[in-house]
Amino acid sequence: MQDILHAPDTGPLSADARSVSRPVIDIRDLSLTFETNDGPVHALSNIDLTIGKGDFVSFIGPSGCGKTTLLRVIADLEQKTGGEITVNSTTPENARLDRSYGYVFQAAALYPWRTIEKNIALPLEIMGLSKAEQRARIDKVLALVELSDFGKKFPWQLSGGMQQRASIARALAVEPDLLLMDEPFGALDEIVRDHLNDQLHQLWAKTNKTVVFVTHSIPEAVYLSTKIVVLCPRPGRIYDVIDSTLPRERTLDMRESEEFLKIAHRVREGLKAGHSYED
Numbered sequence: 001m002q003d004i005l006h007a008p009d010t011g012p013l014s015a016d017a018r019s020v021s022r023p024v025i026d027i028r029d030l031s032l033t034f035e036t037n038d039g040p041v042h043a044l045s046n047i048d049l050t051i052g053k054g055d056f057v058s059f060i061g062p063s064g065c066g067k068t069t070l071l072r073v074i075a076d077l078e079q080k081t082g083g084e085i086t087v088n089s090t091t092p093e094n095a096r097l098d099r100s101y102g103y104v105f106q107a108a109a110l111y112p113w114r115t116i117e118k119n120i121a122l123p124l125e126i127m128g129l130s131k132a133e134q135r136a137r138i139d140k141v142l143a144l145v146e147l148s149d150f151g152k153k154f155p156w157q158l159s160g161g162m163q164q165r166a167s168i169a170r171a172l173a174v175e176p177d178l179l180l181m182d183e184p185f186g187a188l189d190e191i192v193r194d195h196l197n198d199q200l201h202q203l204w205a206k207t208n209k210t211v212v213f214v215t216h217s218i219p220e221a222v223y224l225s226t227k228i229v230v231l232c233p234r235p236g237r238i239y240d241v242i243d244s245t246l247p248r249e250r251t252l253d254m255r256e257s258e259e260f261l262k263i264a265h266r267v268r269e270g271l272k273a274g275h276s277y278e279d
């Protein structure tokens with residue numbers, strides 16, 4: 001994804017500049033209860049969280065602790081039942097209508113009957129962009145995810161990792177400042193995952209996008225994040241928020257460093273504390 005690094009985006013901000021900018025996501029005492037035939041499910045409770053411009057925030061926690069639900073509330077795909085949330089200083093609904101974010105699902109969710117470039121073109125067609133503008137954006141995002149030679153292929157002709165890169169390209173094509181990613185690399189093997197983590201890190205570091213990322217992997221969360229949010233279940237709530245002390249620029253070999261292991265240890269302790277072995 002080297003070429004994305006030269007995309008005409010806002011440059012990286014200094015830590016000072018980031019800290020004074022308005023939050024991209026501001027969540028206050030948010031709760032969400034699903035009413036089901038078996039009674040209420042308290043998926044989220046007492047969530048307070050601020051995500052600033054250029055943050056890379058991971059949600060980590062055991063199955064059922066509400067990671068996906070929280071991401072979906074931010075994306076306006078689920079509705080809160082209590083509390084407050086703003087995305088880009090407006091309601092999640094307005095943010096969605098403004099196309100403020102790109103969303104990457106757990107599975108690549110590409111239409112099998114459309115080629116990769118036609119999949120990427122879909123949101124651009126809906127936006128009413130001209131054919132020339134669509135072409136320019138498709139070429140740009142395919143280069144970013146190193147799939148320039150695969151635009152005419154169908155999804156089933158690509159490996160799992162390539163399909164996930166294509167789905168990231170589709171999310172980037174609408175040129176959002178905010179990327180919401182629901183465990184995008186969960187189904188991939190370790191080596192492919194390492195490679196995509198590295199590419200995603202470079203993409204984020206050079207473009208100053210804000211990323212909210214759901215994962216089950218401690219190393220992935222620690223490697224990628226500026227802020228790690230550890231959730232625990234029943235009701236889904238925040239157990240710990242860890243502001244990373246690692247430098248903004250990262251390399252995969254940093255995963256052996258003392259600082260990295262210290263943060264990973266704190267995440268693991270949080271996961272253990274919030275975990276019920278009755279599950």
Ligand SMILES: Nc1ncnc2c1ncn2[C@@H]1O[C@H](COP(=O)(O)OP(=O)(O)OP(=O)(O)O)[C@@H](O)[C@H]1O
Nearest residue numbers: 034036041043062063064065066067068069070236
């Ligand atoms: N549409 C729904 N209706 C009822 N309950 C739901 C619904 N969606 C999620 N839940 C419940 O809300 C809780 C949180 O689910 P969620 O999928 O957000 O957890 P998660 O942490 O993302 O889990 P996983 O890691 O397995 O993806 C779970 O108990 C789940 O069963």
